Amino acid sequence: MDVNKEIKKGIFYYGIMAVIGLIALFVGYVLNFQRHAMSGIAIGFTPVGIIGMLIYIFGKDKTQLIKSVKAENEERNIFIRNKTGYRAFWITYWFVFAATIGTDFLSISASDLSIATLIFMPVVYFITMIIYHYKY
Incomplete structure (x- = not known):
């Protein structure tokens, strides 16, 4: 198993989540479409995506992250x-x-x-x- 590939895949997926949250925020508040629903989507996706990416980015060289990725797979x-x-x-x-x-x-x-x-x-x-x- 290639741990670096799994880490890159995790960063990619969390990045997609963050982008979906930011798009929902834009659609809700700038385009004024379904503001209430888009707020919920943005509140759910944006922090999870950003925090997940930060965990993978700043934990790349740490042995605990590598152990976690190996255990997950x-x-x-x-x-x-x-x-x-x-x-x-x-x-x-x-x-x-x-x-x-x-x-x-x-x-x-x-x-x-x-x-x-x-x-x-x-x-x-x-x-x-x-x-x-x-x-x-």
Whole structure:
């Protein structure tokens, strides 16, 4: 495994996240389009992208970063991430199905359902990740 290639890939992905956040900020405040939604996107993407890039850029020569990159790409961790993603997808799928059916009985808007789903998805993913780390 080429650690430098993985670090460059991480910098690239975090850079894309930062750019998406900055574009959302521009679209929301300069073009005055969907300001509320674009603010949320900008608040979510920009700091994560910038901080992630800084971690990779300033941690390039540190041995701890190299150990972390190697551990992240270890076979066991890849297996756990794949299994977690599969399980979290289907749990979220059935949640969306049940919530969509439930909207007939409950007074819930599509916006509220979307927000609940965005909160539910990472919670399910991280709980499943914890379970699989202990299991495997």
